[in-house]
Amino acid sequence: MSIAPSDIIIGILSTTLQLSPFYLFAGMGEIVSEKSGVANLGLEGIMLISLVATFIADYVTLNPWIALLAALGVAAGIGAFFALTAIQLRMDQIASGLAIYLFGLGISFVVFNVVYPSGLTPNYVGLQPIVANYDKIPYVGVIFLKQNIMAYVSIILVVATALFLSRTSLGLRVRAVGENPKAADNMGVNVNKVRFLATLFGAIMFGVSGFYFAGNFVPGFQTDVIAGRGFIVLAMIYFANWKPYRTLFAALSFNIVYAAQNEYVSLSGFGVASVSTLFNMLPYVFLLALIPVFGRRARPPKFLLKPYRKG
Amino acid sequence: MLGILAGLAVVVYAGGNIEVALSSLFLNPITLSGGTQQIFVRFVLFYTMGMGVGLALKAGLWNIGAQGQLLIGMVMVFVVYTFLAFLPWPVLYVAMILGAALGGLLWIAVPTILRVRFGANEIVVTILLNVVAINFAFYMLSGPIKSAGTALGFPHSVELPAQFQIPSIVSSPPITYAVPATIAIGIILYLLVERTSFRIKANTVGESLETARFAGISIPRVMALTMLAAGALAGLAGATYLMGYRYELDIGSFSTNYGLVAIICALVGRKHMLGIGLASFFFAYMTIGAESMALSANVPTYVEFAMEGIMMLGILLGNYLTERKFVV
Numbered sequence: 353m354s355i356a357p358s359d360i361i362i363g364i365l366s367t368t369l370q371l372s373p374f375y376l377f378a379g380m381g382e383i384v385s386e387k388s389g390v391a392n393l394g395l396e397g398i399m400l401i402s403l404v405a406t407f408i409a410d411y412v413t414l415n416p417w418i419a420l421l422a423a424l425g426v427a428a429g430i431g432a433f434f435a436l437t438a439i440q441l442r443m444d445q446i447a448s449g450l451a452i453y454l455f456g457l458g459i460s461f462v463v464f465n466v467v468y469p470s471g472l473t474p475n476y477v478g479l480q481p482i483v484a485n486y487d488k489i490p491y492v493g494v495i496f497l498k499q500n501i502m503a504y505v506s507i508i509l510v511v512a513t514a515l516f517l518s519r520t521s522l523g524l525r526v527r528a529v530g531e532n533p534k535a536a537d538n539m540g541v542n543v544n545k546v547r548f549l550a551t552l553f554g555a556i557m558f559g560v561s562g563f564y565f566a567g568n569f570v571p572g573f574q575t576d577v578i579a580g581r582g583f584i585v586l587a588m589i590y591f592a593n594w595k596p597y598r599t600l601f602a603a604l605s606f607n608i609v610y611a612a613q614n615e616y617v618s619l620s621g622f623g624v625a626s627v628s629t630l631f632n633m634l635p636y637v638f639l640l641a642l643i644p645v646f647g648r649r650a651r652p653p654k655f656l657l658k659p660y661r662k663g
Numbered sequence: 664m665l666g667i668l669a670g671l672a673v674v675v676y677a678g679g680n681i682e683v684a685l686s687s688l689f690l691n692p693i694t695l696s697g698g699t700q701q702i703f704v705r706f707v708l709f710y711t712m713g714m715g716v717g718l719a720l721k722a723g724l725w726n727i728g729a730q731g732q733l734l735i736g737m738v739m740v741f742v743v744y745t746f747l748a749f750l751p752w753p754v755l756y757v758a759m760i761l762g763a764a765l766g767g768l769l770w771i772a773v774p775t776i777l778r779v780r781f782g783a784n785e786i787v788v789t790i791l792l793n794v795v796a797i798n799f800a801f802y803m804l805s806g807p808i809k810s811a812g813t814a815l816g817f818p819h820s821v822e823l824p825a826q827f828q829i830p831s832i833v834s835s836p837p838i839t840y841a842v843p844a845t846i847a848i849g850i851i852l853y854l855l856v857e858r859t860s861f862r863i864k865a866n867t868v869g870e871s872l873e874t875a876r877f878a879g880i881s882i883p884r885v886m887a888l889t890m891l892a893a894g895a896l897a898g899l900a901g902a903t904y905l906m907g908y909r910y911e912l913d914i915g916s917f918s919t920n921y922g923l924v925a926i927i928c929a930l931v932g933r934k935h936m937l938g939i940g941l942a943s944f945f946f947a948y949m950t951i952g953a954e955s956m957a958l959s960a961n962v963p964t965y966v967e968f969a970m971e972g973i974m975m976l977g978i979l980l981g982n983y984l985t986e987r988k989f990v991v
Binding site: 446447580587630643648 | 725727773777780781782783784786787788790791792793794795797798799801802805806920923924926927930973
């Protein structure tokens with residue numbers, strides 16, 4: 353083993369930046385959705401379906417942007433259905449979300465296996481690094497220029513979401529219907545329409561996460577391939593107290609711990625899986641340990657999970 | 664009905680034969696060999712976990728982590744079996760069951776403490792712990808409780824010898840004593856919870872913390888009691904599943920979603936300790952039906968998950984529509 357310490361650090365930072373956008377897209381989507389009073393626990397199901405849509409569309413068209421559109425399309429469709437059940441029909445959001453998750457878990461597998469009976473994912477190309485020969489540039493290259501354009505979009509999205517919620521009138525309405533729908537209604541805001549739009553936006557962002565997952569996490573599709581990573585987003589925005597910049601911080605710190613243990617496990621070359629799985633627990637335990645520190649001050653939107661009926 | 668129709672649509676899409684599918688959905692669970700056994704295995708799983716989820720829900724708390732507690736319960740069965748092997752047979756037998764319940768209880772103690780002491784959201788913590796539980800179980804399985812017989816391939820535990828299996832009342836189809844035991848627990852909980860002032864206390868905590876405070880109800884006590892009981896029940900479900908049906912632990916036991924189905928059972932059963940039993944039986948029947956339908960119509964087995972999701976949505980929808988008198 354003759355890997356320079358600087359290479360290890362570069363590797364960790366590069367992985368952190370590569371993985372974080374997945375959490376950021378979904379995180380911003382869930383923040384906007386929950387700020388309006390609707391928690392979508394089906395996020396991982398939507399991601400799985402978008403992931404399959406990405407693989408199929410990319411294989412057929414060979415165009416990553418059409419694949420992205422396909423991912424967004426199916427995500428929006430399921431998101432609209434979820435919004436219908438949670439907002440118009442006032443079904444229990446948690447139950448409906450979990451049912452959507454189970455549905456996504458199963459249907460993603462079914463569709464994938466009908467399209468590819470061999471169970472193997474066709475070659476997925478996806479988006480390229482923004483600078484083709486990034487490894488020519490020391491440090492900066494592997495850390496920053498290796499990432500694809502969507503990684504940068506995710507950072508812009510964080511800023512945009514923060515500005516949207518705090519500075520725009522629609523953002524204000526989103527927060528109002530989550531904090532006090534009655535008052536918002538009295539001021540002439542169409543509560544359920546705003547909630548519907550916010551939930552739809554959230555679902556579309558889960559679609560982007562599913563698309564991003566395809567090129568950056570694992571090379572092929574398997575059952576339950578996201579393996580709880582989608583649900584982690586819920587924990588992240590909780591620590592972040594529903595604030596976009598803090599979510600960015602939560603995502604980065606979670607992934608730095610993840611990347612570090614990953615690097616450590618692969619460098620130390622544990623033959624047996626047993627010890628490495630203990631290390632795999634680290635990032636989650638790290639998040640858990642933060643709860644008594646940050647979770648204390650977390651204050652969810654007042655009318656989160658509560659359907660609104662006019663009058 | 665909605666759910667069944669949509670489920671059929673999936674089967675047709677996946678290239679299945681609709682006639683075979685229909686008959687297998689409704690008839691196979693009873694006619695197929697092993698079908699009845701499977702129904703009761705799932706009934707026990709859903710009912711035991713569902714009661715816990717329902718209990719916590721009465722106090723307004725969401726235990727999304729039944730799946731994790733179930734896994735820890737299963738791991739604990741083998742931890743006790745491996746490390747307390749010096750105990751004489753009947754003691755060890757009971758210790759394995761109690762150990763599973765204790766494991767579930769300890770696993771839920773984390774979100775309980777964080778909730779009661781720090782006010783941390785239990786949904787977030789229980790979800791997080793599900794992921795941790797899978798990793799932890801995998802570690803235990805590939806190390807401390809691994810069977811010596813698995814040098815290569817996927818790790819699994821040893822198989823429990825016959826004297827550690829829960830005996831059957833009827834041999835064919837094999838229905839174990841876990842079934843009456845679960846129903847007994849259901850009745851006991853019904854008497855303890857639904858027929859005493861505890862129900863009102865829990866409901867008050869669930870409805871409004873402020874009212875509960877005014878009424879002089881000890882909120883931390885109610886919350887801790889219901890949550891811990893939920894964890895213990897889910898752990899116990901792990902013991903009955905392993906000792907009454909599967910007999911050995913492998914990674915195939917990890918990727919199930921029984922914990923989530925239990926949540927839906929608790930909701931459809933309206934959090935009522937006996938209602939959850941009915942809902943559990945219904946879901947056990949339907950999910951086995953869905954599974955055998957997938958098998959006999961020659962479609963990928965994971966259709967089952969999709970159909971479970973669709974059925975749940977359909978049933979929830981139906982439930983809510985009738986409740987709100989949109990239809991009938």
